[in-house]
Amino acid sequence: NAGVTQTPKFRVLKTGQSMTLLCAQDMNHEYMYWYRQDPGMGLRLIHYSVGEGTTAKGEVPDGYNVSRLKKQNFLLGLESAAPSQTSVYFCASTESGFRNTEAFFGQGTRLTVV
Amino acid sequence: AQSVSQHNHHVILSEAASLELGCNYSYGGTVNLFWYVQYPGQHLQLLLKYFSGDPLVKGIKGFEAEFIKSKFSFNLRKPSVQWSDTAEYFCAVKNSGGYQKVTFGTGTKLQVIP
Numbered sequence: 001n002a003g004v005t006q007t008p009k010f011r012v013l014k015t016g017q018s019m020t021l022l023c024a025q026d027m028n029h030e031y032m033y034w035y036r037q038d039p040g041m042g043l044r045l046i047h048y049s050v051g052e053g054t055t056a057k058g059e060v061p062d063g064y065n066v067s068r069l070k071k072q073n074f075l076l077g078l079e080s081a082a083p084s085q086t087s088v089y090f091c092a093s094t095e096s097g098f099r100n101t102e103a104f105f106g107q108g109t110r111l112t113v114v
Numbered sequence: 115a116q117s118v119s120q121h122n123h124h125v126i127l128s129e130a131a132s133l134e135l136g137c138n139y140s141y142g143g144t145v146n147l148f149w150y151v152q153y154p155g156q157h158l159q160l161l162l163k164y165f166s167g168d169p170l171v172k173g174i175k176g177f178e179a180e181f182i183k184s185k186f187s188f189n190l191r192k193p194s195v196q197w198s199d200t201a202e203y204f205c206a207v208k209n210s211g212g213y214q215k216v217t218f219g220t221g222t223k224l225q226v227i228p
Contacts, residue, residue, distance in 0.1 A: 042204060
């Protein structure tokens with residue numbers, strides 16, 4: 001039972017390069033989220049999705065794009081990486097709609113932009 | 115918009131000391147409340163959760179939290195900490211209606227000295 005899986009786990013990018021982070025969940029969850037974690041700032045929501053084909057902006061969406069073409073996958077894209085995007089990225093998922101549930105997290109992706 | 119405040123950013127305790135970490139939230143409606151723990155180099159794991167019913171909830175590893183609705187608080191407690199409790203602790207709130215966005219506090223780093 002894999003839960004939430006993120007790839008890659010580590011990546012170093014040069015400024016201006018692009019990359020995509022993949023999040024996959026096998027729990028049939030409707031909701032998926034991308035957070036970034038920075039020292040002293042906790043987790044901040046970048047984008048989220050309430051179902052296949054939908055996406056919405058979180059607290060810090062600038063510089064990122066997302067897609068949810070399949071229910072189990074939630075992709076986070078950086079079109080032109082900047083040093084300010086150096087962070088640890090976590091994906092999470094929850095069950096749908098109006099039930100009381102917890103969030104399940106992936107292992108994280110440590111991204112460094114030089 | 116909902117928000118979460120964790121007032122203790124860094125706590126240092128000796129083994130066997132008692133722990134209480136503060137968490138206050140702002141949201142006018144019904145909420146679900148969580149405490150997550152992140153051990154060094156690992157992803158977030160659920161420590162305990164409150165959905166409804168008894169406001170005193172017990173989690174894993176001897177942790178408990180009390181939901182005080184009138185104070186908008188959900189403080190985490192443990193009677194006697196161990197060195198292995200050294201980690202970062204995050205309080206989180208999710209509104210139980212609408213699109214159910216999860217908001218995290220900035221985290222509290224706990225260091226337990228043997």
